[in-house]
Amino acid sequence: MAGPEPYLADPEDLAVLLKLPPDDVRLLAALRAATRRFRGQVRHPVSLVTDDTVFLDGSGRAVLRLPAAPVLKVGTVLVDDKVLAGVRVRRQAGLLLHPGGCWPEWSEITVTYDHGLAPVPGEVAEAVIDQARAIYRTDPAIQQITTGTESVSFAATAAVGITSQWAAAVEAHRLNRGDDA
Template sequence: MATDDDYLAAPADLGTLLGKPADDPKLLLHLRSASSRFRGAVGHRVTLVADEQIALDGNGRESLLLPVWPTTAVASVYLDGVLLVEGADYQWSHDGLLRRLGCSHWPDRLRCLRVVYSHGWAVVPEDIAEAVLDKAAAMAAIPIGVASKAVGGQSVTFGAQQAIGVTEQWQQAVNRHKIRTSGDA
């Protein structure tokens, strides 16, 4: 059974958009599918995740980016197995910036950092919700099975082909919220 956390937009909004009840099983399937596609495109859950543990590469710089923002808390940072102290050894920002204090740089070594942090959105941003609603509405409009058929030239077109491709709105939301890499810093 799906929960509200499975959806990146409100079922009631999609129901209003499509003129269907918010609990319509097909409507919910399309919304869950569009939400899953968005999560797959950005590479993370989007909604709030508490105390995720990750390993990071040092970059030889003063600051590095945590892969998912917004950052809501940093529970711990270990450098080569040694627990660092917030405010003395590092500081962090809502945008996911992890800055080294006390010495000038993070080491330039692979997997030397272990960070436990919380990230994501308690309330899904409007750009994500709108992109997911648009995708779910498009999916609902696609006929299942054959969309067109030509007998003389033996041409068959299936409705699922219309689902390929994304809107500019979708791509902008994905680009804004995707996992960040060290090259993004």
């Protein structure tokens, strides 16, 4: 399996904004953290992944939801280790339609497929860079020290929040919205 790119934005773009070299360790750590946060909130890698193999449970329904989209290509689909031909795909939604009716319950479904976006959409890269800038600038300093009966507090940088740009990009690329409740 060729996994997703390590970052959802180009380190060079962040380096220009922070006036740092693109291989700066803290810069790359901030970009990696922002990328992980975005992928976690949208529930899929976003960037291109080829030959990904997933193992799913049969649902007893006609439609089976893949864990990532958009689907670029479906390679093999196995039901309990037997090849299933004729599976239809809803590419943008990441759905597979069983050709004979329903995905059998208590069956293991193995799907090998390509999914994601190449290149990563600009609004995603911009939101990730904005978040990485905020993460980079967050001071991880000690906030409070207590010794015996004495306590001293220091000013602390607020936790990194989200912008409306971030929220819009997450909403546009998030999968499986039905399990928010």
